[in-house]
Every structure is written in C-alpha cells, then in structure tokens.
Amino acid sequence: MKRRGRRKRRATSFNPNRDYVTSAVREYLKTGGKITHLKAEDVNFEVFITAKESGSAADDFLAGE
16 A cells, blocks of 8 residues: 655745734733834935944944844
8 A cells, every 4th residue: 555645735825915914013012012103214214224344333223223
C-alpha cells in the first residue's frame, strides 16, 4: 500500500480592511496599550533613510532623539 505524500499548505494572505484595523486598535487601547504618533520635522524622511546610516540612526530619528 502506497503512502500519500504530504502537501504543503499554502499561506493564506492577510489583507485586513479598515473595520478590522479599527477594531484591533480599539481592543489594543482598551487593554492599556498606547499609540504614539511620530511626526518628522524639518527632515525629509526618504532622504534620511536612503543615506548610508546605521539602523540605530533611523531608530533614533523615529523615536525623536
């Protein structure tokens, strides 16, 4: 008797809609999570990222340090 081979399951694509994201944010905030809005000031973010800087420089920029 032959054994059937196992097939790999295809990964399901995850395309959340606006309602899903809104409910996820609401649930996150309800459980004590905090959301901080980051805003770049006086610096073009694309130019900053494309410059050959270290990853920590980008993290510092995003954290406002």
